Amino acid sequence: MNSFSPIQASSPKKTVLMREGDQAVQQQPGSSAVVKDRVELREATVRFAGDSGDGMQLAGTQLTTVSAAVGNDVATLPDFPAEIRAPRGTKAGVSGFQVHFAGQRIYTPGDKVDALVAMNPAALATNLGDLARGGLLIVDANSFTKRDWEKAGYTSSPLEDPALAAYRVISVDITDLTRDAVKDLGLTTKEADRCRNFFATGLIYWIFDRPLDPTLRFIAAKFGKRPAIAEANRRVLMAGYHYGETTEAIHQCYVVRPAKLPPGEYRSLSGNQALAWGLIAAARLSKCDLVYAGYPITPASDILHELAMRWDYGVTTFQAEDEICAVAAAIGASFGGEMGVTASSGPGISLKAEGLGLAVMLELPLIVVNVQRGGPSTGLPTKTEQADLFQALFGRHGECSIPVLAAQSPADNFETAIEAWRIAVRYMTPVMILSDGYLANGAEPWRIRDLSEYEPIPVRHPGPDTQGFLPYRRDERLARAWAIPGTPNLMHRIGGLEKQFDTGAVSYDGANHQKMVQIRAQKVAGIAREYPPLTVVGPERGKVLFVSWGGTFGAVRSAVQELLETGHEVAHTHLRYLNPLPNDLGEVLGLYERIVVPELNMGQLAYVLRANYLRPIKSISKVMGRPFNVEELVESGRQALEED
Amino acid sequence: MSIDALLETPQLGPNDYASNQEVRWCPGCGDYAILAQVKKTLASLGLPREKTVFVSGIGCSSRFPYYVNTYGIHSIHGRAPAIATGLKLSRPDLSVWVITGDGDALSIGTNHLVHAIRRNVDINIILFNNRIYGLTKGQYSPTTPLGHPTKSNPYGSLDNPLYALSLAIGCEATFVARSIDVHQEHLGMVLERAAAHKGTSFVEVYQNCVVFYDGAWDYATDRDSKFETILELEHGKPLIFGKNRDKGIRFNGVEPEVVALGNGVSEESLIVHNEKAEQPTLAYFLSRMHQPDFPEPIGVFRDVLRPSFDELVDQRRREILDRIGGPRDLDRLFREGETWKIGDGASQSAQA
Numbered sequence: 001m002n003s004f005s006p007i008q009a010s011s012p013k014k015t016v017l018m019r020e021g022d023q024a025v026q027q028q029p030g031s032s033a034v035v036k037d038r039v040e041l042r043e044a045t046v047r048f049a050g051d052s053g054d055g056m057q058l059a060g061t062q063l064t065t066v067s068a069a070v071g072n073d074v075a076t077l078p079d080f081p082a083e084i085r086a087p088r089g090t091k092a093g094v095s096g097f098q099v100h101f102a103g104q105r106i107y108t109p110g111d112k113v114d115a116l117v118a119m120n121p122a123a124l125a126t127n128l129g130d131l132a133r134g135g136l137l138i139v140d141a142n143s144f145t146k147r148d149w150e151k152a153g154y155t156s157s158p159l160e161d162p163a164l165a166a167y168r169v170i171s172v173d174i175t176d177l178t179r180d181a182v183k184d185l186g187l188t189t190k191e192a193d194r195c196r197n198f199f200a201t202g203l204i205y206w207i208f209d210r211p212l213d214p215t216l217r218f219i220a221a222k223f224g225k226r227p228a229i230a231e232a233n234r235r236v237l238m239a240g241y242h243y244g245e246t247t248e249a250i251h252q253c254y255v256v257r258p259a260k261l262p263p264g265e266y267r268s269l270s271g272n273q274a275l276a277w278g279l280i281a282a283a284r285l286s287k288c289d290l291v292y293a294g295y296p297i298t299p300a301s302d303i304l305h306e307l308a309m310r311w312d313y314g315v316t317t318f319q320a321e322d323e324i325c326a327v328a329a330a331i332g333a334s335f336g337g338e339m340g341v342t343a344s345s346g347p348g349i350s351l352k353a354e355g356l357g358l359a360v361m362l363e364l365p366l367i368v369v370n371v372q373r374g375g376p377s378t379g380l381p382t383k384t385e386q387a388d389l390f391q392a393l394f395g396r397h398g399e400c401s402i403p404v405l406a407a408q409s410p411a412d413n414f415e416t417a418i419e420a421w422r423i424a425v426r427y428m429t430p431v432m433i434l435s436d437g438y439l440a441n442g443a444e445p446w447r448i449r450d451l452s453e454y455e456p457i458p459v460r461h462p463g464p465d466t467q468g469f470l471p472y473r474r475d476e477r478l479a480r481a482w483a484i485p486g487t488p489n490l491m492h493r494i495g496g497l498e499k500q501f502d503t504g505a506v507s508y509d510g511a512n513h514q515k516m517v518q519i520r521a522q523k524v525a526g527i528a529r530e531y532p533p534l535t536v537v538g539p540e541r542g543k544v545l546f547v548s549w550g551g552t553f554g555a556v557r558s559a560v561q562e563l564l565e566t567g568h569e570v571a572h573t574h575l576r577y578l579n580p581l582p583n584d585l586g587e588v589l590g591l592y593e594r595i596v597v598p599e600l601n602m603g604q605l606a607y608v609l610r611a612n613y614l615r616p617i618k619s620i621s622k623v624m625g626r627p628f629n630v631e632e633l634v635e636s637g638r639q640a641l642e643e644d
Numbered sequence: 645m646s647i648d649a650l651l652e653t654p655q656l657g658p659n660d661y662a663s664n665q666e667v668r669w670c671p672g673c674g675d676y677a678i679l680a681q682v683k684k685t686l687a688s689l690g691l692p693r694e695k696t697v698f699v700s701g702i703g704c705s706s707r708f709p710y711y712v713n714t715y716g717i718h719s720i721h722g723r724a725p726a727i728a729t730g731l732k733l734s735r736p737d738l739s740v741w742v743i744t745g746d747g748d749a750l751s752i753g754t755n756h757l758v759h760a761i762r763r764n765v766d767i768n769i770i771l772f773n774n775r776i777y778g779l780t781k782g783q784y785s786p787t788t789p790l791g792h793p794t795k796s797n798p799y800g801s802l803d804n805p806l807y808a809l810s811l812a813i814g815c816e817a818t819f820v821a822r823s824i825d826v827h828q829e830h831l832g833m834v835l836e837r838a839a840a841h842k843g844t845s846f847v848e849v850y851q852n853c854v855v856f857y858d859g860a861w862d863y864a865t866d867r868d869s870k871f872e873t874i875l876e877l878e879h880g881k882p883l884i885f886g887k888n889r890d891k892g893i894r895f896n897g898v899e900p901e902v903v904a905l906g907n908g909v910s911e912e913s914l915i916v917h918n919e920k921a922e923q924p925t926l927a928y929f930l931s932r933m934h935q936p937d938f939p940e941p942i943g944v945f946r947d948v949l950r951p952s953f954d955e956l957v958d959q960r961r962r963e964i965l966d967r968i969g970g971p972r973d974l975d976r977l978f979r980e981g982e983t984w985k986i987g988d989g990a991s992q993s994a995q996a
């Protein structure tokens with residue numbers, strides 16, 4: 001939220017409109033021939049917006065990578081339309097990618113945008129509202145003809161709108177300059193125009209002092225097989241960069257210093273990628289193969305894509321005919337002794353519900369991932385939401401408790417996957433992981449892990465000499481043994497019908513059913529004994545405690561930090577485990593007068609906490625397909641403190 | 645090694661495949677006969693019990709896994725082929741059987757059936773067709789004949805029935821066969837052939853439900869009529885049927901035609917069965933022969949060899965891993981693309 005606040009500005013918390021000649025440290029950028037002022041910023045937020053065919057996602061991903069590579073902390077928010085190719089130039093087709101980079105730890109992609117690249121009028125119309133006053137607005141002037149702005153619903157040229165005076169507008173003939181840069185390469189106009197995103201990227205790199213090398217390497221690798229295209233993209237990137245260097249229009253440039261992250265080797269990692277890698281890592285830790293069965297659905301498909309590339313790491317992937325087959329095949333794989341995993345989003349999870357019921361009855365390990373999106377039904381398929389918590393907790397038939405874990409940041413999906421795997425194996429149970437569209441597509445720097453940092457995950461399949469084997473005999477955690485086909489002497493049949501306690505034979509006996517329902521519930525409830533204690537940021541006891549879960553962690557943590565820094569006594573705890581809830585949660589809640597639960601749903605965790613702890617809970621609810629702004633949570637915190 | 649394991653020799657008899665569960669089908673149910681033949685087949689194949697898995701969905705027939713002493717899953721209505729597919733992905737070494745019924749396979753689970761067959765997963769699917777929902781007590785199924793009154797359509801079914809074999813052949817099935825619960829020898833032969841086939845074996849068994857649709861297959865089992873209503877297929881042999889083997893089937897354009905042999909009509913004019921035909925055209929043609937116009941063929945309609953899905957998956961898995969000498973190190977994965985080091989405040993960019 002600290003839009004363009006030069007680092008020595010008096011209040012770090014308020015947006016400081018950047019003006020030329022601000023009392024900033026004057027830098028001499030080593031790489032440039034023309035010396036321009038470089039103001040040091042604590043952080044900056046840049047958004048690329050254009051038509052869905054304009055390559056904005058690529059531009060954003062590149063800015064993410066280079067910003068991470070200079071040592072900034074980074075958080076991103078890709079935002080794409082539901083239609084693959086909505087009519088060109090219309091608002092429905094606008095695709096965006098927001099990158100927040102900072103010289104300190106940050107937890108959100110930023111509330112307000114400091115620099116907006118608008119490749120056409122539709123992109124301007126849909127994104128201008130998020131640009132901070134005084135922010136930089138870069139537009140492709142060639143794409144603002146009358147026809148263009150009419151398509152976006154304007155009745156006059158938006159560039160001539162006096163309201164734009166509130167921003168620093170840099171109007172560049174991006175299309176012309178791009179075509180110029182590649183004119184002797186024999187490209188079609190269409191091919192040439194496809195490089196425009198790299199012009200904007202280059203220009204942003206100049207303005208924010210980003211290194212070109214990582215992107216040059218990326219271009220060489222990606223377009224290596226088509227030298228003319230590679231050369232075109234390279235030239236256009238350089239053209240954008242040099243344009244910044246030479247143009248009179250840009251007077252002010254910036255630098256954002258490296259953040260103080262824990263030492264180590266880092267890379268940029270997106271949520272879905274982190275989840276896939278966490279699964280691969282868990283497979284190694286457990287010496288158990290990963291069999292992934294999926295069906296395409298936004299925003300979970302990238303998990304399938306990522307894993308489908310990883311057979312060389314021992315992964316098997318299977319694209320099923322539907323969501324039901326995906327979960328059923330995963331169950332089949334687990335019965336065979338490997339780990340079956342499936343991922344989907346809300347509507348697909350609904351279809352898997354019956355399979356989850358079976359997995360609970362079979363007491364087999366299984367991992368089901370829900371990358372949540374706006375619902376119900378097809379809802380807002382490309383936007384984020386947290387409205388499937390009830391579904392995860394209760395969305396099955398019968399008494400059917402399963403462990404539910406939620407990732408808190410894009411890279412945290414890695415840890416969550418390993419944790420889910422550990423629980424699934426140790427307790428012989430299906431486990432649900434909740435991610436969401438924001439976490440899945442967002443990226444952040446990730447310290448590269450060494451597997452030796454993790455405890456192994458022991459997997460035991462009883463051997464043929466097992467004495468007194470009974471399929472449903474339980475260990476001290478109430479988990480049954482994972483006996484697998486192929487093992488002589490242990491032949492047994494399992495199924496969806498109720499089991500007799502320990503023999504596993506079909507039983508219709510009422511008393512036995514009661515016992516089995518209780519045992520299955522107790523088994524899951526017992527998992528909480530192994531949780532680490534809850535951590536609380538802020539005062540140990542007091543007036544207001546924020547409780548968050550899942551992808552809202554970053555916004556809530558940022559808001560609480562801001563409140564604490566401005567002398568407001570609020571605390572924050574974050575829940576990774578949604579079922580069973582941590583054993584110490586009741587105690588922690590009891591230390592505060594007021595509990596505030598912000599969620600991207602209508603108050604589902606708030607409902608659960610009220611029911612479990614008989615406490616009044618203040619729910620902060622948002623269902624707009626976007627994460628919380630930090631500012632709105634800061635405001636909620638202030639209000640909660642003032643109420644009596 | 646335990647005594648039991650030592651005794652695990654190919655000399656197992658059908659009874660060794662019986663589980664300790666009491667069989668709970670209605671007395672007289674056709675399922676008993678099928679169970680007996682399956683156990684016999686397992687014994688004759690000499691398959692280790694622990695290497696065999698029965699997967700079923702829901703319905704009377706789906707209780708089957710409880711009654712065989714192998715591994716088994718009694719799963720969800722219609723999902724057995726999907727579970728079996730996943731099992732074969734993780735364990736291509738197992739012999740996997742799917743036991744299903746006309747409601748389970750052709751109504752709620754059709755999608756999985758279609759895709760397991762077209763993938764040619766190496767499983768044996770045995771569909772017990774009794775033309776009715778038995779477990780739920782007598783509603784019409786996708787194979788109930790038009791007009792047949794049931795509890796859920798007392799005025800007679802209006803649903804056009806589905807023919808299991810036509811569907812399977814349309815899904816590119818590599819092995820398709822049909823038999824009848826009480827034709828013990830024939831059923832045993834068909835099951836053995838199904839088990840021997842690599843890839844999906846699809847077998848429809850006419851099964852009598854004594855409670856809810858008794859006599860559904862009387863025409864096919866009746867001592868007197870069966871020779872006129874059933875035609876036993878034999879590879880390389882002309883299509884001949886009748887008590888006196890005096891009738892045959894020949895082409896009349898693209899339609900089948902029943903002809904009486906003799907009077908100038910010779911065997912040479914009849915269709916010769918070829919279960920190995922590359923194209924499934926003949927198999928499909930045979931699957932369209934229904935009572936009362938034609939005798940219904942039983943036996944192996946089609947038996948061709950194609951790589952099975954699980955075999956292809958396993959092959960690719962091995963090829964990839966063999967080429968690189970085992971699964972790659974995770975360090976390599978984590979360092980793909982741009983990485984950088986952060987030390988004491990200093991930062992540098994590196995490329996993996």
Ligand code: SF4
Pocket residue numbers: 668669670672673674675704705774778779852853854855856
């Ligand atoms: S209801 Fe019919 S199919 Fe089911 S067990 Fe009884 S006779 Fe057999």
